């Protein structure tokens with residue numbers, strides 16, 4: 001396998017520059033727009049849950065928003081697929097806090113994230129036998145490096161490339177090359193795709209193209225999956241890097257626009273919810289309570305108690321009043337009472 005940087009490449013072809021221009025513009029718009037919104041945590045939570053669902057779907061882990069939220073409430077509800085999705089979102093948050101704290105992305109960070117996504121298959125591969133296989137025909141498409149020493153050296157090289165600020169290549173182009181290289185090294189037994197997709201967003205934050213982890217290509221990759229595999233293979237076999245880079249840049253452009261749209265809709269939903277809430281229940285309304293209802297799409301009495309600093313009795317009265325006017329739905333899961341913000345759930349399910 002080749003080491004980064006791939007120095008003989010012309011990264012300034014008209015096709016790349018055009019796509020880069022559009023992607024940079026859309027991404028900058030997303031960054032600015034997201035920063036203008038209060039309650040960043042609500043936004044990131046909502047976006048990462050959709051991403052976790054889409055990214056897991058690439059790996060054929062399919063579940064419903066409803067199951068995901070039930071797992072999130074920690075009510076003892078069990079569904080493996082939904083749990084994997086929730087673990088994926090935790091891995092994003094963990095990665096985000098690690099790079100905020102450390103200011104770089106190391107091999108150990110990637111190892112830790114993969115262990116959160118695939119708790120049973122952790123660590124860098126030690127025994128040979130891992131291949132990329134065509135899921136339809138079973139045919140081996142590519143055999144990644146097999147020796148642990150070689151994998152570690154390649155990851156070290158990738159780490160140096162990721163954290164090299166002297167390199168003047170645009171970070172978006174670097175992201176495309178990093179993603180290619182990471183998937184080609186394929187350091188783990190499983191979870192390489194998902195870990196690689198988290199690496200993408202963390203790299204955008206590290207390079208300051210974003211302030212929070214809110215841009216994800218999984219939905220785009222899902223929609224153009226055959227192309228993704230084909231371009232990946234053409235890059236590896238024939239050094240066709242231009243089409244690969246353009247594909248990723250287009251993904252950044254399209255996804256930035258979609259994410260701006262999603263944020264606008266969340267805002268709009270919060271505004272109209274707020275208006276209705278304040279009008280129908282003026283004595284119950286407070287900004288803290290509204291924010292609590294949008295923090296996760298499910299609320300529990302204990303959350304309201306804690307966030308709004310009221311007694312358990314008052315918290316229950318508030319939530320039941322909201323159910324009474326149709327702003328929440330009550331559900332009993334096991335022994336736990338859950339209050340669902342169905343409007344937010346519906347909005348996120350449509351995206």
Ligand SMILES: Nc1ncnc2c1ncn2[C@@H]1O[C@H](COP(=O)(O)OP(=O)(O)OP(=O)(O)O)[C@@H](O)[C@H]1O
Nearest residue numbers: 058059132134141183189190191192193194229232
């Ligand atoms: N047919 C293929 N052609 C090219 N690349 C492939 C092919 N199959 C898999 N890959 C690469 O390997 C990754 C999957 O590796 P792995 O199964 O370890 O990760 P995952 O997170 O479990 O899967 P996924 O990416 O499907 O969610 C893909 O994301 C892709 O980058």
Ligand SMILES: [Mg+2]
Nearest residue numbers: 059190191192
């Ligand atoms: Mg897999």
